[in-house]
Amino acid sequence: MPKFIGPAAMNLYTPADGLFGTHVTWADVEEDMQNGFDTDAYFGPNKYATNIGEGNGFMSRIVLIDPDWQHKDKELPEKFIVKIVSQLALQKVAAEMAEEKKIENRLNSSEFMATLEKTQKRLHNVEITVYEHLRKLPTGKIPLAKIYHAKKFTESNPVKGYIIMEYLDNIKAVHIFENVPLDSMKQMVQSLMEMLRNFGNEVLADKTDEIEKILPDLLDLEAAELLPDEIGMKRVLCHGDLWSMNILWRDNGKHLDLAALIDYQTAHMGCPASDLVRVFSSCLSAKDRRKHWEELVEDFYGYMEKEVGDAEMPYTLEQLKESYRQSFPLCAFMIVPAIGPLCDLLCRNPEDEKQKEYLSTATEKTECLLEDIIYYHERNMKLKRGEESENQKNQSDGLLNGS
CATH class of the missing domain: 3.90.1200 (Aminoglycoside 3'-phosphotransferase; Chain: A, domain 2)
Known part of the structure; x- marks a missing residue:
């Protein structure tokens, strides 16, 4: 798995200094939630993030956020999910399995990772577009988690693609x-x-x-x-x-x-x-x-x-x-x-x-x-x-x- 050395590389497969090695930071999430809920509340000193996606998928980080809201001025979600597009989980599993089974890891070539990244970005943007359409349907037609914020990949935003959504408990x-x-x-x-x-x-x-x-x-x-x-x-x-x-x-x-x-x-x-x-x-x-x-x-x-x-x-x-x-x-x-x-x-x-x-x-x-x-x-x-x-x-x- 690629090592993080110096400034974060502008791709989805090299560890960066954001949440769980991604490019998405606490500040990004806080600002999006403040804008989405039109609130002046902010994350507190006891804010906490948990990687709950281990073993459940390989194309993203699924992060459970406990924001520890300070100075709440309205009803805000006590917990929520941030789904961050990333290859880090895939690269970790591929490296572990290759080592354990003594086989070549064909998923860590720069060509493969770059090609996969293009596909990931396209699929992420498609997902957001579909959510935008499905949210227009009458409530209850299709069971969906609430979407608080969604950020597409663009030329000016090449590495921060994510969706902030409702945390469904007892799931x-x-x-x-x-x-x-x-x-x-x-x-x-x-x-x-x-x-x-x-x-x-x-x-x-x-x-x-x-x-x-x-x-x-x-x-x-x-x-x-x-x-x-x-x-x-x-x-x-x-x-x-x-x-x-x-x-x-x-x-x-x-x-x-x-x-x-x-x-x-x-x-x-x-x-x-x-x-x-x-x-x-x-x-x-x-x-x-x-x-x-x-x-x-x-x-x-x-x-x-x-x-x-x-x-x-x-x-x-x-x-x-x-x-x-x-x-x-x-x-x-x-x-x-x-x-x-x-x-x-x-x-x-x-x-x-x-x-x-x-x-x-x-x-x-x-x-x-x-x-x-x-x-x-x-x-x-x-x-x-x-x-x-x-x-x-x-x-x-x-x-x-x-x-």
């Missing part, structure tokens, strides 16, 4: 090595190869070999982009990165209630099935996903019908289901690489019973995802070659549903 982030109960997932629907081989599982290694053979087909991004047009679906606003770590749940003691959807960096006009595949694959157990995906898709469609009212629906239920089947290989494949690093980071003690449970859940989820990626890829290839009839393509889901 549970459900990791990919945990499962969201089916009832809670219905709330979600309504609102909306090296690593694997070293995972210590022979079955995963074998399936990874199979996946590697079909990679060119899986990574046909042009075909994925054109899918809604080919099926005859109108494009709609999609989250673009709807997986377990971008969904916040509130644990009420009996079940999980949806609290907020976050990270709209990759929002775009596209096929909604891509969001559904990602969220089902990352949040549900393999058994629930296989058995209930059609039911959840039907729920999603029903919710959308209510929202659309008398207007024309952008697609039919069958088009949505077929787009799910055709989107599955690529979108599920994009979830799989996240499982290894997260488990490696958070399951360092294999003798711990809770960590054993996490590892078991992650392994089962990964094995079944790889199985289903291969299954749906073969199914879609047959369909493309005209080897599978309309009746067969619908009946084939029964093999995975256990029916």
Whole structure:
């Protein structure tokens, strides 16, 4: 990981002298909050910042701020979150894993880091634009944390991109090595190869070999982009990165209630099935996903019908289901690489019973995802070659549903 020597370099991957090595300072945050709330109150001597993003994401610092407000002249948030765009978490994890596994760290080349920085900046600015639009919707339509201030990257502001937002207490982030109960997932629907081989599982290694053979087909991004047009679906606003770590749940003691959807960096006009595949694959157990995906898709469609009212629906239920089947290989494949690093980071003690449970859940989820990626890829290839009839393509889901 790059060392900080002398004046801070003007990039997102070299440690600087701001909050947790970023370029964003206490003064930046204080001034933005004062302007946003039109207050003369200021941060006190006991102000405190906590990095709460460790293990929950690699493209930003998630900082919990306790400002210790002084001379409050109105109601102000006692705590809030600052999400700061940075590569420091990614570089730290990449360096640790490379050292531990004795492999080359390919993520610390200057070319890679500079290219990634351009992408990060673009995605951050997109996220802010999407938030600006979503905030215009009626309250409660989409669960969002309140945004107090958002700063885009510009030519005159090359290294300080961040969002200051509401702190939601009693929140549970459900990791990919945990499962969201089916009832809670219905709330979600309504609102909306090296690593694997070293995972210590022979079955995963074998399936990874199979996946590697079909990679060119899986990574046909042009075909994925054109899918809604080919099926005859109108494009709609999609989250673009709807997986377990971008969904916040509130644990009420009996079940999980949806609290907020976050990270709209990759929002775009596209096929909604891509969001559904990602969220089902990352949040549900393999058994629930296989058995209930059609039911959840039907729920999603029903919710959308209510929202659309008398207007024309952008697609039919069958088009949505077929787009799910055709989107599955690529979108599920994009979830799989996240499982290894997260488990490696958070399951360092294999003798711990809770960590054993996490590892078991992650392994089962990964094995079944790889199985289903291969299954749906073969199914879609047959369909493309005209080897599978309309009746067969619908009946084939029964093999995975256990029916």
